[in-house]
Amino acid sequence: MGSVSGGGSMDVPDVEAGSESRASDVECLPRRTYLKSNGGGRPFFNKGQIGTTNNHLINHRIIRTRTDPFVSNPTPHSPTTSVNHVFPILPLPSTLLHPPPPPQHHPHHHHPHPLPPSQPPKHLTFKAFSSPSPIQPLTQDDLKKLAADKAVEYVQSGMVLGLGTGSTAAFVVSKIGELLASGELKDIIGVPTSKRTQEQAALLGIPLSVLDDHPKLDLAIDGADEVDPDLNLVKGRGGALLREKMVEAASDKFVVVVDDSKLVSGLGGSGLAMPVEVVQFCWKYNLIRLQELFKQEGCDAKLRLSDDGKPYVTDNMNYIVDLYFKTAIKDAWAAGKEISAFEGVVEHGLFLDMTTAVIIAGKDGVSVKSK
Known part of the structure; x- marks a missing residue:
């Protein structure tokens, strides 16, 4: 105490x-x-x-x-x-x-x-601070869809349309089906350029026909693999070049939709395939002749194969020989004529002087080039 x-x-x-x-x-x-x-x-x-x-x-x-x-x-x-x-x-x-x-x-x-x-x-x-979300760059599919939406603006009710084939054309077909379902478009008839497009359009409820019944088309919309400054094209990497060329040649207007990665200074300049459809009979014979024809351009000709390793077969039961150029084709018109002169060649992927307008989607937006 x-x-x-x-x-x-x-x-x-x-x-x-x-x-x-x-x-x-x-x-x-x-x-x-x-x-x-x-x-x-x-x-x-x-x-x-x-x-x-x-x-x-x-x-x-x-x-x-x-x-x-x-x-x-x-x-x-x-x-x-x-x-x-x-x-x-x-x-x-x-x-x-x-x-x-x-x-x-x-x-x-x-x-x-x-x-x-x-x-x-x-x-x-x-105060809560958060870093601003970075703007995500547009993907290639985003650009294709932008171009496809712009191309559909050319479509009017009552038209007979050529429906293209490929990843970009699929966006076009999808948009047309959407506008038909909403009632913004009416009385559209589509002429497909491949079995794949035919199946997609049918699922979307787009009325379909063929060139036999509608030999004159108002408009065709399709993608392209290459576009040069004169709006000439390389097409057919999707394997439908023959039907595409037939339908698009029968159309009053042909509108092409691409992203800016498809622009080239000269056809064949991307180094990717320029397809040639050939009959199955003696396909190797024509492969060798095609490679010799473009020897100066350093051309390498290869038979297209499917995922299972077997030859790729088109909707028309033909094979495809893909031509790979080390330099751009100097004269596309002359090259097209020489390819077509070979017996057993059905069609080539050079689409020359056929385009009405090209819709190009890029990072800066959508632009239109026309003749």
């Missing part, structure tokens, strides 16, 4: 065993004297002021709990304020006897303890 001098002695109980006050959790204020005369000169304390486990009078010192981190401006009766001399002893503030519990942290709510009415709460402002 400790003692206090000055006007008498007193007994101050020690901190109880198991008390929540620990050296790491409390701090001591300067020593203060709390005396009260009982009439006989013997000082005493009211038990209720010191008899709890949170003792605030220990060995002549007043103990306070650690400062609440959320209280920035303590009031005269908050636990962070030192206590002045008092004589005689008055009841201690309830905040000293019973300090407020530590702040409760909830996973979704972090609010500070409310301040007394005289002290307005401080408001914290939070």
Whole structure:
């Protein structure tokens, strides 16, 4: 038991065993004297002021709990304020006897303890920053669809249309089917250039016909594998070059849709295949002749194969010999005539002087080139 001098002695109980006050959790204020005369000169304390486990009078010192981190401006009766001399002893503030519990942290709510009415709460402002989403570049399919949508603007109700073949033409057929279903287009008749296009158009509900019944078409829309500055084309990498050329040659207008990767300075200049459709009979004989014909251009002729390794067969039961040029064809017109002169050659992929307009989709938008 400790003692206090000055006007008498007193007994101050020690901190109880198991008390929540620990050296790491409390701090001591300067020593203060709390005396009260009982009439006989013997000082005493009211038990209720010191008899709890949170003792605030220990060995002549007043103990306070650690400062609440959320209280920035303590009031005269908050636990962070030192206590002045008092004589005689008055009841201690309830905040000293019973300090407020530590702040409760909830996973979704972090609010500070409310301040007394005289002290307005401080408001914290939070700003959420996020890096701007990078603009995703358009894919090749995105560009093809942009060009296809533009090409369909040429279509009017009541037209007989040539429906092309290939990945770009598939977007055109899909758009036409959509406009027919919505009623924006009416009385359209389509002439497909391949069995694949025929199946797609039928599923979309597009009425179909053939050249035998409609030898004159209003408009044909198709893709292309290469486009030169004069709007001449290489077509047929999809394997439908014969029917494509027949339908598109029978059309009053032929609109081509491509992305800008298909533009070349000269036909054959992409280094990709320029197809020639040949009959199956003695196909190798014609392959050798075609390669010799373009020897100066460094031409390599190959028979097209299917995924199973067997020769690719067209809708017309023919084979395809693909010509790969190391340099562009110098005279496409002369080359086309010489290829067609070979017996057993059905058709070639040079589409010369057939195009009305070319719709080109690129990073800067959609442009139209016409003659």
